[in-house]
Amino acid sequence: MNIRICPGKLLILLLLIFIFFSAYLFHRERNIELLKKWIQDYVNVQVPQKPVNNLTYPAFKHPLAPPYPFPYQFVINLPNKCKDRKPFLVIMVLGECHDLQSRQTIRETWGNESIYDVDVVTIFLLGLPRVAPDQTQLMLKEESMVFGDIIQQDFMDTYYNLTLKTLMGIEWVTKFCPSTSYVMKIDNDMFLNVDYLVHQLLYPEYPIRENFFTGALVTNTGPIRSRAYKWYVPEEVYPNNTYPPYCAGPGYVFSVDMAKKIYDVAQEIRVIPMEDAFMGICLYELRIPPTPPPRGIFNGFKAEYNLCRFKKVVMVHHYAGEELRTVWADFWANKSQKC
Ligand SMILES: *[C@@H]1O[C@H](CO)[C@@H](O)[C@H](O)[C@H]1NC(C)=O
Numbered sequence: 001m002n003i004r005i006c007p008g009k010l011l012i013l014l015l016l017i018f019i020f021f022s023a024y025l026f027h028r029e030r031n032i033e034l035l036k037k038w039i040q041d042y043v044n045v046q047v048p049q050k051p052v053n054n055l056t057y058p059a060f061k062h063p064l065a066p067p068y069p070f071p072y073q074f075v076i077n078l079p080n081k082c083k084d085r086k087p088f089l090v091i092m093v094l095g096e097c098h099d100l101q102s103r104q105t106i107r108e109t110w111g112n113e114s115i116y117d118v119d120v121v122t123i124f125l126l127g128l129p130r131v132a133p134d135q136t137q138l139m140l141k142e143e144s145m146v147f148g149d150i151i152q153q154d155f156m157d158t159y160y161n162l163t164l165k166t167l168m169g170i171e172w173v174t175k176f177c178p179s180t181s182y183v184m185k186i187d188n189d190m191f192l193n194v195d196y197l198v199h200q201l202l203y204p205e206y207p208i209r210e211n212f213f214t215g216a217l218v219t220n221t222g223p224i225r226s227r228a229y230k231w232y233v234p235e236e237v238y239p240n241n242t243y244p245p246y247c248a249g250p251g252y253v254f255s256v257d258m259a260k261k262i263y264d265v266a267q268e269i270r271v272i273p274m275e276d277a278f279m280g281i282c283l284y285e286l287r288i289p290p291t292p293p294p295r296g297i298f299n300g301f302k303a304e305y306n307l308c309r310f311k312k313v314v315m316v317h318h319y320a321g322e323e324l325r326t327v328w329a330d331f332w333a334n335k336s337q338k339c
């Protein structure tokens with residue numbers, strides 16, 4: 001027996017199914033909207049809002065967008081670094097795998113945890129080495145056993161993946177060092193005055209601030225749309241033509257509550273390769289604007305060393321190697337000198 005449905009009837013049937021289904025969906029959406037409104041009006045509970053940018057997960061793939069969220073694993077970790085201790089400050093230093101020299105300079109200058117009058121933790125954030133990966137990785141393991149200050153996850157350590165490195169540090173603080181009060185992210189070519197930061201900006205004797213994020217403010221900028229530049233950001237990766245205000249990458253400071261907040265919001269929005277602008281986007285999504293710092297204490301440019309001047313800043317850019325050692329030696333030797 002042949003069952004034959006004439007095409008006209010089939011079309012009408014499909015049309016009917018479609019109309020019913022749409023009506024059902026529409027009805028459901030409307031009900032959800034009504035329910036949300038009812039909850040907001042009558043129960044006065046805040047319904048969580050979608051991120052403003054709506055650059056939402058599920059993961060978006062683009063060669064110039066750092067893959068995130070991805071369950072990156074810690075290859076070298078320090079899960080007990082903050083156990084039974086309440087650091088006042090975690091200093092997260094960003095550098096490159098092969099650059100042992102910078103790490104050593106920092107360990108012997110401002111990164112030395114044992115020279116301060118508050119509990120300071122210094123950690124170096126690294127991804128996977130690209131150059132001579134096996135040898136470099138072995139050296140890193142040894143170095144981490146000697147100094148116990150290296151954190152590493154299994155993403156490629158490249159310029160375009162810088163944001164992943166900062167996010168790793170933020171994840172580490174959230175999971176393994178939530179007892180700290182403040183966190184500083186800093187590059188490895190900086191002069192850092194921890195005493196000034198601790199005693200003139202953060203104040204250990206006061207309660208820990210909340211929603212605090214500060215550094216050299218950058219406002220009214222936007223992504224570079226020209227492919228000729230290193231920092232080219234295509235519209236698919238970041239559609240807006242402007243960045244919200246953010247703190248310049250060489251160094252910024254935040255209260256520990258911000259670590260978890262940024263980590264959580266970063267799971268939901270599209271990650272861009274500029275880590276500092278990305279922090280600004282997270283703050284924007286969180287509706288927590290960065291706090292402007294007192295003038296001139298976060299210096300993104302190089303300033304000539306002058307003891308009295310360097311005593312009144314948090315950081316100065318472009319100090320590394322022998323120059324940093326020399327400046328630091330003089331700075332530290334004369335730290336009780338009146339200016
Ligand atoms: C850190 O400072 C302490 C105390 O001054 C000193 O004994 C130690 O050698 C320093 N560590 C490094 C790596 O320079």
Ligand SMILES: *[C@@H]1O[C@H](CO)[C@@H](O)[C@H](O)[C@H]1NC(C)=O
Binds near residue numbers: 156157
């Ligand atoms: C970033 O890291 C991921 C994970 O290791 C890697 O697949 C990707 O190629 C890296 N991206 C760039 C632009 O280096």
Ligand SMILES: *[C@@H]1O[C@H](CO)[C@@H](O)[C@H](O)[C@H]1NC(C)=O
Binds near residue numbers: 052242243281
């Ligand atoms: C993106 O741009 C729109 C307007 O063009 C603006 O309303 C929105 O706040 C911007 N988002 C960010 C993250 O700046």
Ligand SMILES: CC(=O)N[C@H]1CO[C@H](CO)[C@@H](O)[C@@H]1O
Binds near residue numbers: 307
């Ligand atoms: C800038 C400055 O005053 N530096 C002094 C630091 O202290 C040493 C001696 O301890 C002096 O030689 C420097 O001139």
